[in-house]
Amino acid sequence: xxxxxxDFFMVLLALIILSPFLLIISILVxxxxxxxxxxxxxxxxxxxxxxxxxxxxxxxxxxxxxxxLLDDDLRLTKFGKFIRKTSLDELPSLWNVLLGxxxxxxxxxxxxxxxxxxxxxxxxxxxxxxxxxxxAQVNGRNAISWERKFEYDVWYVDNRSFWLDIKILFLxxxxxxxxxxxxxxxxxxxxxxxxxxxxxx
Numbered sequence: 001x002x003x004x005x006x007d008f009f010m011v012l013l014a015l016i017i018l019s020p021f022l023l024i025i026s027i028l029v030x031x032x033x034x035x036x037x038x039x040x041x042x043x044x045x046x047x048x049x050x051x052x053x054x055x056x057x058x059x060x061x062x063x064x065x066x067x068x069l070l071d072d073d074l075r076l077t078k079f080g081k082f083i084r085k086t087s088l089d090e091l092p093s094l095w096n097v098l099l100g101x102x103x104x105x106x107x108x109x110x111x112x113x114x115x116x117x118x119x120x121x122x123x124x125x126x127x128x129x130x131x132x133x134x135x136a137q138v139n140g141r142n143a144i145s146w147e148r149k150f151e152y153d154v155w156y157v158d159n160r161s162f163w164l165d166i167k168i169l170f171l172x173x174x175x176x177x178x179x180x181x182x183x184x185x186x187x188x189x190x191x192x193x194x195x196x197x198x199x200x201x
Contacts, residue, residue: 002162003103003162003165004100004103006104006162006165007097007103007104008097008098008100010104011094011097011098011104012098014094015094015095015098018091022091025056025083025088025091026056028079029056029057029079029083032060032077032079032080033057033058033059033060033061033077033079033080034060034061036057037056037057038054038055038056038057038092039054039055039056039057039058040052040053040054041053041111042112043109043110043111043112043130044109044110044112044114044115044126044130045101045102045109045126045129045130046126046127046128046129046130047126047127048115048123048126050112051096051101051102051109052096052101053093053096053101053102053109054092054093054095054096055089055090055092055093056083056088056089056090056091056092057080057089058076058077058079058080058081058083058084058089059075059076059077059080060075060077061075062074062075086176087176090132093132094132097132101129101130102129102130102131102132103128103129103130103131103132104131104132104133104165104169105131105132105133105134105156105160105164105165105168105169106128106129106130106131106134106156107125107126107128107130107131107134107136107153107156107157108130108131108133108134108136108137108153109130110193111193114193117193117194117195118150118195119195119196121150121154122150122153122154122196124153124154124157125150125153125154125157127157128156128157128160133168133169133172134152134153134156134168135152135153135155135156135164135168136148136149136150136152136153136156137168137172137175138168138171138172138175139152140152141175142190146190146193146196147196
């Protein structure tokens, strides 16, 4: 209950303070990426239950001759790279926190299609609400392997506390300013998670 109250009032305050800034980013996203300005996708939340996850769009909707979307690297614009590196694309997710679908701190919400690919150990990341930032994000973000990410996620599940959340929030500020771990080697973000039989590293 304390975590939920902290999330709610912190996010409400942030949305009020950042509202002019959010308007500016919205206009720029519309100019560079078109409409809609917000990317909406079903993601797994607490216990794997789906919710509508929100982010600012960082890609265009360009398609090939067959009508299929081009690869992410081809659709990601310079402005899109900028808002990803600065984590500004995450700002609409504050609404998910306000609604109670997410928390400020927790394992990042990934893709619904990953759910059947998790082993028993990795599934434990869904024992808590997903977060805008988390222990994996301040310990490597996209620069580490999927297995390492899940190990950090489950460590957070087992060791979560109010003070750990505060620590992660402060560490996140430094990580964003340094722009650490934005991408995995050889890709703009992370390669797709195909599954693993490894329990932990």
